[in-house]
Amino acid sequence: MRLPAAQHLLGMLGDRSLKLDHAAFDALPPSPAVEHLREMLTHHHILPDRGDIHLARFLPWLDIKLSKFQDRPHIHQPLEQFGRWHHLRRLRADPAPKNMDYATRTAKQEITEAGKFLAWLDEEQHTKVDDLKQEQIDLYWSEGPSTRKHVRAFLQQRKLTGRNRPLTARARTAESSPMVTAQERLDAIRLVIESKNVIPGTRLAAVIFLLYGTPIGRIVALPADSIRSTLDGMTISLGSQPAPVPELLIPLVNEHLNNGARSRSMNKDSPWLFPSTKSGQHISANTLWNRLKIFSIQPLATRNATLFDLTKELDAATLGALLGYSTQIMAAHAARSGNIMGHYPVLKLE
Template structure:
C-alpha cells in the first residue's frame, strides 16, 4: 500500500486529505478515506492499516482533528455558538438557521479560518447582540462591506432574510451616497431624475422579465453616470447649463472623447433631449466596430488543447468548450444549472442551451460529466447544495462573469473572437433558424450573422423532392 507520496507533506495537504469522504475501494463502506493504494485506490483506516484513529471523542464522527481528540465540526460549532451568543449563553433564536448552515459545511477548516478574521466576527457579534436590525439594510451597514455582503447572502440562504436581487440592492445602496458627492445642486437634481427615470426603470423591467439583474448592467450604469457628471461639470466650466448646450459643444465633446466615452454619454443625451432639458441637437451616428475573428484553424487548435487538458482544471475546460463549441456568451454560461445537463433517450449527453437540447459529442461528454460531479466552491456553507453548473463563492450565487472571463484569459482564449467564429462556423452547417433554437440565439440575430458572413439558405442542400406536376386543365 502507498499511503502518501514520497517527500515532506505540508499540514494543509494532510488536513485536506482528512476531509475526503466516499466509498472505500477495499470494504465498500462510506466513511473517511485517508489511505491511498498503490494504484490510486482510496482506503479507509481499517483497510489501510496503521493510519491511526480519527474518530472525534465528542461527536463520534471521523474527520480531521482540529484539537486533541476533537474534530473540526465540533470546534467550528463552539466558535459559532460563542459568536452568535445573545448574552444568555445561547445562540440568538432568530440566528439559529445561520448557525446550522455554517456548521454544516463539508470542510470545517475553511469555516474555522474564516471565523478568525475580525470582519466576520464583528458582524456576527453585532447581529447576535441586536446592534442592528435583522434586515438587508441593517446587515449592509456593518463594516467591512465584503464580509457583510457575504453574511447577508448566507442569511438569505438560511431563510432569515427575504431574497432580493443582490445587484439591484447594492446599486440602490450606492447611488444616494454617490449623488451626495455632486456639489452642484442643479447637476444633482438632473442626475437624480435621469437615474430614476432611466436606469432604475430599466433595471426593474429587466428583473421582471429575466428574474434577476446581473452584475454587468449596474457596473455599466455607475461608469456612465460618472462620465455624465464629468460632462455637466465641463459644460459648467465653460459657463453653460444643460439647457444652453449648443451643437458646437456636442461636436467638440465627440471629437475629443474616446469611442467608449461617446457611447457612454448617448443615453443621457437622448434622455435630456426627449425630456426637453437640452435643445434638440444632432448626435453623430454610432459606428459599429467590425467583429474580429480567429481563424477556424486557431479554433480547432484550441479545442484540441482543451481536449488534452494538460494541467487544466475541469471548470476551465468545460467553460472553454461552451465558448469554442457552442458560442455561448458568459452571461448565459453563468446561468446554467446541473439540471440543464441530462442524458437523452438516445443515451447521449445533452445540454439545454435552447430548444431542443444540444447533444454533446464524445469525448467532451465525459469532461462535462466529471465536472458535474466535482464542481468547485461546494465545501463551504455558501453553496453546499448549489444548483449552478459553475457555483460561485457567494451564497446561492453562480460564479461571477468577471471570474469566468478571467479564467478564459488565463487560458489564452479570447471570449468574443472565439464565440464569433464558433457561431459563424455552425451557421455554415445548418439553417439559422435551427442553430438559433438549439443555442438560445434569436432567429433574427442568427439570420443577420449568416447574411453578414455570406451564408444564405440557398446554400443548404434541400430535400430530394419530386417536382410537382402542373395542374391539368379540364374542360
C-alpha cells in the first residue's frame, strides 16, 4: 500500500473524510487501490463481510452499465430486465452458482453484448427490440466479431418470457473440434515440469489443466484440501471421487503447498489452493490464464485432446466422477474417441 493512490486512501481514513463503511467505498471512483484496501479491511473484520465478493462487485457494475442507457428507455428497460430479472436472480439463487467468479463474468459479458445489440438496433436499424424481425437477427449474427454469439442468451430469455416468441436465435457452430496431438500434449506437460524458472503455482495449475482437462474457472476455485496424501499416494479432488496424482508430480505439488503463495503475507494458511494477492480470495481465472500463456497452451484444443485421450482408458461415468464433468459430456468425448468403455487409467509420463 505504498503507491500514491493507496497513500491517499489511507490519509482519507486517517482524517475521517472516508467513512468506514461499504457505502463510502462504493461512492469512490472504482480502482484496484480502493478494492484492495476494502478487502484488507473486510478480511480483518474492520468492515462487515459483504458475502460473495464477485456478487458484491457485480451489483455496482450493473448499475453503471444500465445508467449509460438511462436516456434511452427502449434500451434501458429490456436490458434491465435481462440484467436484474434474469442474471441477478440466478446469481442470488439458492443454491448459489458453484463458481461465482465465472458466473458473474459470464453475466457481464452477456449483458454487455445485449447492450451493444440493442444499440445497433436503435442506431443502424432504427428499430426497437419489441419490433425485432428475424432478418435483423440473421444480419447481426452474420457480420461482426465472434463475441456477438453472446447475444443468444438475451434473445432466448425474451422468448422464454413470451416476447418475440417466433424468432430464432441460432448459434454459430464450429465445423470441427480443434485438438492437439497426443505428442504435443505430452511435450507441453514436460515443458511445464521442466520450467524451473516459473513459479510452482503456475506450473501446478498448468499440469492440472493438461492432465485432467479441468476448466480454468474451476482450477482457480480449488480448495487447498483438494490435495490429499495417503498411504496409497497423492490424490486431487476434482469431482465426486479423488483422482490419482502421478508420482512424478508430487514434488511439484509439495513445493507449491510448502513454499508457494499460501505461505506468504496475507494469504498464509489460505483455504485456496491458488490464492490471490487479495485477502481471503483465490486467484482470478483471467490472471491465471495470462500466467499460463507462457507455455503457449491452446485451451480448447488441449482440453479436447485431454478428454479424448482419457476416454480411451476409462468409462464415461467413472471418468465424470473423477474429473467433475457430467456423464453426458464424457460420453460425447468417448463417442468421438471411438471407445465408449475403457479400463482404469494409469496417469504417467512415458
